[in-house]
Amino acid sequence: MAVADELLSNNERFAAQFHTGTALPLAPSKHLAIVACMDSRLDLFQVLGLGEGEAHIIRNAGGVVTDDVIRSLVVSQRLLGTTDILLVHHTDCGLQKISGEQFKREIEAEVGIKPPFSIETFDDPYADVRQSMGRIRTSPFLLHTAEVRGFVYEVETGRLIEVQGSSDGR
């Protein structure tokens, strides 16, 4: 895998300039967890001006709040002291472009087994952020569900747009 060798070589340069001896603590200093899409165009540290050690970064296809995201948030809040949650979906998402049921039928036709998970497709990223906020607010396992804010990242402009229906009523 040539790409891994290239990235490893990049890492050697990174490590050579690393702040060895000033290890950051395990718990995020901003008490923040971010749930975002896996999209390759979304470099969250740059987009948010985020620094190392400040926030947990949870990412999956869509930035959708699934059971595994709840697991990660449970660890983030109960073990590592985060209290706030920020959701980031985005425009031009792959999951907007397909039918989840059709996609699953195609996989089943090829593999012989139907995927046991929802693909979590959606039509509108703003509505899907509200869906994910609802899943956070109704989870019995999280300690903190009041401070949740949701955004759509415009891949065309680099701008974050806040989703109406955030916890602060905007």
Add this chain to the structure above:
Amino acid sequence: MAVADELLSNNERFAAQFHTGTALPLAPSKHLAIVACMDSRLDLFQVLGLGEGEAHIIRNAGGVVTDDVIRSLVVSQRLLGTTDILLVHHTDCGLQKISGEQFKREIEAEVGIKPPFSIETFDDPYADVRQSMGRIRTSPFLLHTAEVRGFVYEVETGRLIEVQGSSDGR
């Protein structure tokens, strides 16, 4: 949530310098998906010298390959053409420090409901990378499972250490 306002203000500066008009394509240019831990000290773009638009970034507590990670990899490979997978766990992980069963019992005692998911704790990050590689290789839903390489990121040094038992036999 003051932290969100601060990050939004950072985003305004980011968007002001954004390369508007040269939108990157949806499919990652390096045909790569990275599965990594949510740890706040791990800025993957910096650690790997990765550029915008090059790789999908999937992250959760531990960087563990769960069903939701398989869902994301299914979308990444079947919808968006990635072929290679890179796993990144790290030293000093929160999930090394607790017993999953004890943690779940404490949540159940407080909430009255036992979490329906495994917490996915582990003792040794190297062994846990191998565990995750095995889950990828045995998933019936992925198109590409040959090009998988696993690493442990040393938060103390900034260095990636390749895990023995990678697909290339090292």
